Amino acid sequence: MDRLSVNKDTKVSLKKDIKLVYKRFGPYVKMHRWQYIMVLIGMVLAAVGSGASAYVVQPLIDKVFSQKNEFMLYAMPLALIGVFVIKGVGQYMQGYYMSYITANTNKLVRNLMLDKILSFELGFFNKNRSGEILARMNDISTVATFATNHIINFVSICLTTLAYGVVVIYQGSFLAIVALSIMPLAIIPIRIIAKKLRSLANKSFTTGVDMSSRIFEILNNIEIIKASSGEKIEAKNYREQSELLFKVSRKSTRVELLTSPFMEFFGSVAIAVIIIVGGIEVLNERMTTGQFFSLLTAMLLLYKPVKSLNGSFAMIQPALVANERLSQVIDREPKIVDGALELTTPIDCVEVKNVTLQYDDFTALKNLNVSFKKNSVTAIIGKSGSGKSSLMSLLLRLYDPTEGEILMNGNNIKDLQQKSFRDNMSIVTQRIFIFHGSIAKNVAYGLEVDEKRVIEALKQAQAYEFIEKFDNGIHTILEEFGANLSGGQRQRIAIARAIYKNPDILILDEATSALDEQTEEALKGTLEQLRKDKILIIVAHRPSTIEIAQNVLQMSEGQIINYWTQQEYQQARQKGKITNEDIA
Numbered sequence: 001m002d003r004l005s006v007n008k009d010t011k012v013s014l015k016k017d018i019k020l021v022y023k024r025f026g027p028y029v030k031m032h033r034w035q036y037i038m039v040l041i042g043m044v045l046a047a048v049g050s051g052a053s054a055y056v057v058q059p060l061i062d063k064v065f066s067q068k069n070e071f072m073l074y075a076m077p078l079a080l081i082g083v084f085v086i087k088g089v090g091q092y093m094q095g096y097y098m099s100y101i102t103a104n105t106n107k108l109v110r111n112l113m114l115d116k117i118l119s120f121e122l123g124f125f126n127k128n129r130s131g132e133i134l135a136r137m138n139d140i141s142t143v144a145t146f147a148t149n150h151i152i153n154f155v156s157i158c159l160t161t162l163a164y165g166v167v168v169i170y171q172g173s174f175l176a177i178v179a180l181s182i183m184p185l186a187i188i189p190i191r192i193i194a195k196k197l198r199s200l201a202n203k204s205f206t207t208g209v210d211m212s213s214r215i216f217e218i219l220n221n222i223e224i225i226k227a228s229s230g231e232k233i234e235a236k237n238y239r240e241q242s243e244l245l246f247k248v249s250r251k252s253t254r255v256e257l258l259t260s261p262f263m264e265f266f267g268s269v270a271i272a273v274i275i276i277v278g279g280i281e282v283l284n285e286r287m288t289t290g291q292f293f294s295l296l297t298a299m300l301l302l303y304k305p306v307k308s309l310n311g312s313f314a315m316i317q318p319a320l321v322a323n324e325r326l327s328q329v330i331d332r333e334p335k336i337v338d339g340a341l342e343l344t345t346p347i348d349c350v351e352v353k354n355v356t357l358q359y360d361d362f363t364a365l366k367n368l369n370v371s372f373k374k375n376s377v378t379a380i381i382g383k384s385g386s387g388k389s390s391l392m393s394l395l396l397r398l399y400d401p402t403e404g405e406i407l408m409n410g411n412n413i414k415d416l417q418q419k420s421f422r423d424n425m426s427i428v429t430q431r432i433f434i435f436h437g438s439i440a441k442n443v444a445y446g447l448e449v450d451e452k453r454v455i456e457a458l459k460q461a462q463a464y465e466f467i468e469k470f471d472n473g474i475h476t477i478l479e480e481f482g483a484n485l486s487g488g489q490r491q492r493i494a495i496a497r498a499i500y501k502n503p504d505i506l507i508l509d510e511a512t513s514a515l516d517e518q519t520e521e522a523l524k525g526t527l528e529q530l531r532k533d534k535i536l537i538i539v540a541h542r543p544s545t546i547e548i549a550q551n552v553l554q555m556s557e558g559q560i561i562n563y564w565t566q567q568e569y570q571q572a573r574q575k576g577k578i579t580n581e582d583i584a
């Protein structure tokens with residue numbers, strides 16, 4: 001499964017889906033057992049406090065108001081304060097430890113999810129929009145909150161209900177059974193509502209994904225949008241999606257809120273029955289007034305936990321759907337699996353053997369055979385779309401060949417630990433990654449900052465002369481995407497980063513396109529020096545860059561059509577066999 005999808009099936013299989021949630025979140029529940037014990041203690045305190053608060057109504061009315069007992073007049077309010085303090089402490093403990101469990105689970109699953117996403121091959125990112133992936137990150141909190149709270153909500157409600165139930169039954173058993181039996185009837189409409197909520201949760205997710213993906217696209221292409229006066233079209237499209245989301249959310253609120261009137265109705269019927277049946281019992285002196293009011297208070301208090309049980313049923317559907325979506329990411333296996341072998345020697349030879357690469361049905365590279373050796377500079381030329389970048393991606397194992405193999409120092413790179421060879425490779429492409437941070441940190445990305453070496457790398461990349469002019473030099477803060485730099489300056493920082501790593505293989509994939517001729521000429525001198533002990537590959541687009549290469553490889557439609565020495569290449573150029581148009 002390359003493309004993430006949303007399951008449109010609205011068939012409700014609560015039991016199976018809840019099982020899936022606990023299969024995923026069970027370990028996190030187990031891991032927090034001590035916190036759960038604290039929650040449980042808090043819960044017992046709160047439940048005892050709640051039950052006792054209903055119970056004290058009876059002696060208050062019977063002893064103080066009916067029998068005029070003065071001692072009880074002072075004792076009862078004190079007891080009441082005590083009972084509420086116990087309840088308060090219990091609720092605090094329960095709330096504090098519960099939110100700890102939820103927040104910690106959220107954190108751990110988020111980290112796991114990012115590790116997983118980072119382990120995926122490039123193809124996954126090409127096929128899925130950023131908004132789609134981000135939305136699945138946001139799903140975590142919905143499921144984690146549900147998974148960690150649901151058990152405890154359930155236990156809490158059962159305990160509180162039990163405590164009230166004891167009071168209710170103790171104060172008048174016949175009456176209690178009548179009243180308690182009406183309450184569960186309210187659960188019936190919930191199952192009908194659950195089905196509706198599931199399809200609405202899916203719809204709202206898909207619309208949300210479209211919207212956040214669009215925002216990403218707008219932010220990443222703002223220059224083009226403005227230059228093409230696309231603001232109005234973007235705003236119009238976004239408004240339409242916003243409206244759709246608004247409608248879906250209104251609909252789900254309507255459905256969700258239906259539980260409330262149902263509950264109110266069943267609750268009022270239960271209370272009405274208690275008043276009539278209990279009133280008759282009191283009038284016939286089979287029950288004291290205190291017992292009656294204590295029972296009534298317990299019933300009114302019982303209403304809240306039963307209502308919240310219903311509330312948590314309404315939460316189940318969005319959480320189950322969210323679990324299904326995030327499982328698509330967490331359970332997905334990366335297509336590029338790391339090898340076991342660590343490459344410990346410097347890379348001195350890369351061989352591409354009978355390599356074919358297919359993107360879905362499209363064959364981008366066909367049966368390639370070429371090798372790159374230490375101390376050599378190879379230029380790759382070819383028209384746009386001929387497969388130059390695809391070949392470079394294969395060397396980094398961003399994709400695996402569909403057929404054939406890539407060998408590094410004689411080892412198939414599939415058998416090697418990716419980090420062990422990527423740590424010794426640098427690539428500069430036209431897509432330049434600059435993050436918000438100092439120039440020094442941008443250059444040393446992923447490595448310790450050594451200021452001297454940073455300056456040296458910047459000098460080699462012909463970047464230091466403009467950085468020197470900044471007030472803060474290499475400590476100048478760069479904006480996201482390098483917005484405060486020119487295209488050529490960004491490219492030179494990226495080249496400095498590649499040099500700073502001191503790699504065995506340096507790949508420049510159209511990395512100098514934004515440089516003026518003079519800077520490029522100066523950079524050529526640097527590359528001449530750098531070639532020593534390195535494999536240098538330059539995907540070239542200017543005839544002047546090709547001059548430093550010993551070998552020139554020409555690609556066309558995914559195939560190597562020529563492999564020349566520099567001399568042969570020059571002769572081919574002179575004879576007009578190769579023109580500027582052949583160099584993309």
Ligand SMILES: Nc1ncnc2c1ncn2[C@@H]1O[C@H](COP(=O)(O)OP(=O)(O)OP(=O)(O)O)[C@@H](O)[C@H]1O
Pocket residue numbers: 126359362364382383384385386387388389390391584
């Ligand atoms: N991720 C991808 N999925 C599907 N097709 C792709 C993908 N990447 C590249 N291609 C296709 O493979 C072919 C080779 O692309 P590649 O980027 O390797 O060419 P290139 O020679 O580097 O082109 P340019 O000089 O324009 O950068 C193109 O036809 C392109 O459309």
